[in-house]
Amino acid sequence: MVLITCHSIQNQQKSFDSSLKMAFIKPVFAVLLSLSCIISLSNAQGLTLDYYKKTCPNVEDIVKRETARIMAAAPTLAAPLLRLHFHDCFVRGCDGSVLINSTTNNRAERDSPPNLTLRGFGSIDRVKSAVEKECPATVSCADILALVARDAVSILNGPFWPVPLGRRDGRVSNASEALANIPAPTFNITRLKTSFASKGLNTKDLVVLSGSHTIGTSHCSSFSNRLYNFTGRGDSDPSLDPNYASRLRSKCRRGDTTTLAEMDPGSFKTFDQGYYTNVAKRRGLFTSDSSLLADTETRTYVRSHVFSQGLSTFLQDFADSMVKMGKIEVLTGSQGEIRKRCGFIN
Template sequence: MASPKYLAVFIALVAVFNISNAQGLKLGFYRKTCPSVEAIVKTTTARVISQAPTLAAPLLRLHFHDCFVRGCDGSVLINSTRNNQAEKDAIPNQSLRGYGVIDRVKSAVEKKCPGVVSCADILALTARDAVSLIKGPIWKVPLGRRDGRVSIITEALINLPPPFANITQLKASFASKNLTTKDLAVLSGSHTIGTSHCSSFSSRLYNFTGRNDTDPTLDPNYIIRLKSKCKPADLTTLAEMDPGSFKTFDEDYYTLVAKRRGLFQSDAALLDDPETKAYVKLQATSHGSTFFKDFSKSMEKMGKIGVLTGNAGEIRKRCAFVN
């Protein structure tokens, strides 16, 4: 195992790489080549969200899962082939949804500006617009990302923080992407919308340490409620991550975490670090919440992770296939 000294150097080098590449992004990148791209993306996304508002959460998650593996290069969208198993087939990604929305937006953009706008940029814009359309925060999305040509199943397993991660693992994962401990606390707030399969947290209810026990950090009354919904080995039932307001982007997630009702171990882990715990308490109790403003800042940082710019990568014609 690498020493802490070498690990720190590696994280610093990754951060430098992320920052240097992100400088190739800019607002208005397609001003001359496809000036209507943002309008097309928002109009197409709005049609989808007006019919299925619950797709906002999966689209945001799709963007997150893309950026944490190889950077925000659209590699999560690539299909597996006979010779290669891609990221989307990794266990953490098998529950991802929203690919059809990205294809729909891409097709609309291609009709107007063929071969100009990357799938990575379209994913970043669609995620932002989907969240804003359900009255969530809005953030700046500088453009100019290029699409990656590589997508490897094992890299998703290595890079995506699992729902059972502890605070040390979470902080290390985010640090490797040039994201701070505050970014971890802020971006965890995306769990204010959406649902999860029972299998992602059922061990907390039925077999936490392998002795048919429950997670002591989870509110006992909440365990009873979750058990009534999720039976052992249930792979299909969905549970709301923020019960009562899972369609609304708000600070309620932090209220739940503060009450020891976060659905995942990774949610509960936010109470195990002084900085993340303080952020949870602040958002759970403040009336002039900074959550939207903080979320916008953190999303702008996340959207710049490991991007390909300039002549790197390609502009895919279809998001699921390398040219």
């Protein structure tokens, strides 16, 4: 099944308007746009907090227990697990397609350039196995991924949000779609806003979800373009604080693809608003981080959360945006399937 988003139909309308200039087409697209929004909303409404009440009543307890064990052994996995959920939702919606393995006939999302540094697949498999023992062929990998992301963040003093359940697993995973849909760390504010809007997320969601960079690390290769010869004159990105750029160069040599840098130096294992303090000081690691200062709404949000101000507001905002993100183009009802193993289509 091909899911049509409101954004894609709007793009089609603009294309037809400019090429055909035919007035009678506009009402047709207006109807299609309304129908697509209704379909998308209907799917999201198919999710409920008590979806597994009768079929797997202990699912959240099982996921929470296994996630806690994983985090106790590897607390730095919280950010990768959260990132897995994000990358999943931005391609074909939150359908677990990022978890599917490539085959000889298909290069899957997880092997697309934006996903080559993803981690945590084994953790999701571990949780899925625990759930399968108690509730065989009942709980989707997409739901498990959404729950694990929430629980991992919560363990690092982040917010705890309700996760509506009932997602079905997709049967399609294509590397080219990941490349086309996942916002890159090199995006400027215009491209970021366009990317998020295409998924039904607004500018506030953009700046709030960017706050997830308060935990975790990144490979030097994701931001080294900002450190060396940025404008062709052997310089660094002028939007970076010079002292911060110097520290990053001392850590990341030219061509370094293995070294990791903390995204929120000093507190990258704690979910707090320190990320916004860094961005305000021009110490955002990625171009996409620095870009938050280039828009009035995002800049205002960043500055309002500097230092110790507004932590509770940020945590609540993050929880709200995560619930919203977790409903992107979900499959429900008879759509998709319940995968027995997350890496393989049934």
